Amino acid sequence: MKNLSWRLIAVLVVIIMAAVFILPTASMYIKGTSEPEIWPHKKINLGLDLQGGMHLVLEVQTEKAVENAMSLKISDIRQALRKNTMKNRGVVLVDQSAKLHVKLLSADDLPAFRSIIADDFPDLAVTSASESGGITLVTLAMKTDEAERVEKFAADQALETIRNRIDEFGVSEPDIRKQGENRILIQLPGITDTKAAKDLIGKTATLQFRLVDEEGDVRAALASHAPAGSELLNLVRKDPATGAESATPMLIKKRVLLTGDSLTDARVLFDNMANEPYVSIEFDRKGAHIFGKVTGANVNRRLAIVLDDTVYSAPVIRDQISGGHAQITGGFTMEEARVLAIALRAGALPAPVKILEERTVGPTLGADSIRKGIWSMLIGGLAVIVFMVIYYRGSGLIADVALILNVLLIAAGLAAFQATLTLPGIAGIILTIGMAVDANVLIFERIREELNLGQSPMAAVEAGFDKATLTILDANVTTLIAAMVLFQFGSGPVKGFAVTLGIGILSSLFTALVVSRLLFDSILHKANVKTLSI
Structure with a gap:
């Protein structure tokens, strides 16, 4: 009878616990009501093949991460050249390549330049040096092991960034994992707005604050090329009535004054005067200090808010902004503003992503x-x-x-x-x-x-x-x-x-x-x- 007693207690406890955990699912599918709020757990989650949703395979373009890392070295190398009084014609990133070209005016500076690279930039290597027309052209590239580390870090960071974005988007039980070295598998059960999900996942969300080139001629730049230190970007506007987009070319300074790395919050607010939503952003202490200095030094100039090489707005700075707050406007719908705010809060992708495979299960x-x-x-x-x-x-x-x-x-x-x-x-x-x-x-x-x-x-x-x-x-x-x-x-x-x-x-x-x-x-x-x- 003792054996009977412990078995009876064990079975009763298990049956009661099973009933408690099944109740939310039973009430959902039998009575058609939502799960009871008194229970701390949820109903049984259904996978993509049962409730429908979205299946994506993304490829992280990790070579772009290496290219971005090399571009960040440019200002440091320029500073090192000035510090060592080496005359040069500039440091530029080679197009479609993760290499830098340094133009030295004296071949005698080459040994000293090699020493600077070896001491101050151990992750870089001089791959070639050639002289032509009195200019020594030196090519720098990232070392193989360092490039592999940057690529791996970019893939891992992209995975975490995408996971954070999807969590804020509100998808229940997403399946997000790496495939191979630079691919990410994403399954989003129950998702209905596939376009918004793709826009959110694929948005690089690189936010930059840059000055508008007021002196440059946009027409001349369109006809030939942009002046040194500037580039042509489009100011995109959307008609709220028709939804049609218009792009206005603008000359924007290449120098980045502040990036989205300093953001602490991004939220959607509504402008009653303009009758449209906008994204309010907030900087950390360091970012607020830099933003205050930038706006104070450029009163009556236009500051462009650039996201993924698109100008969202370019307001005139009327006074120094010291509170660490800014606004991004652009004729958004409420959903577009929400997706943008999520992307900014979750952080920028370290490299662009490309959709290799897409399936939708109805x-x-x-x-x-x-x-x-x-x-x-x-x-x-x-x-x-x-x-x-x-x-x-x-x-x-x-x-x-x-x-x-x-x-x-x-x-x-x-x-x-x-x-x-x-x-x-x-x-x-x-x-x-x-x-x-x-x-x-x-x-x-x-x-x-x-x-x-x-x-x-x-x-x-x-x-x-x-x-x-x-x-x-x-x-x-x-x-x-x-x-x-x-x-x-x-x-x-x-x-x-x-x-x-x-x-x-x-x-x-x-x-x-x-x-x-x-x-x-x-x-x-x-x-x-x-x-x-x-």
């Missing part, structure tokens, strides 16, 4: 998959239930009760661990239904052997469970190890299958060895059974 297809999956579970489960009753008669009913409880425990496990149920996961549940009665079959055959040897029903049940337990544990533990390996090294559908298989194995062990034994002992003790229906 909710209709997902609903159809759920319906077919449930039908396959019901039909498979019913077939197993009928077989057990026919073959093992009364004892088969005990196995069927354990089987039904096993399915409920799997559902509770998915909700408790906030695992995601996928179509292969449903296949794992169906497989578990067959495996769950497998343990009962081993136990029942052992009981039959003991009964054939003349044992009493009580002794036969006890011997049957004792002799079959080790065999059941061996078989299920090895399968559980396989499920753990699939979960650790698999991805997508494989991982979904491994989740339900692993939870199913643990629940089937509990129902076969504890629940079935409890039912047998309860019947044999209370009913005083002389013969066993098996």
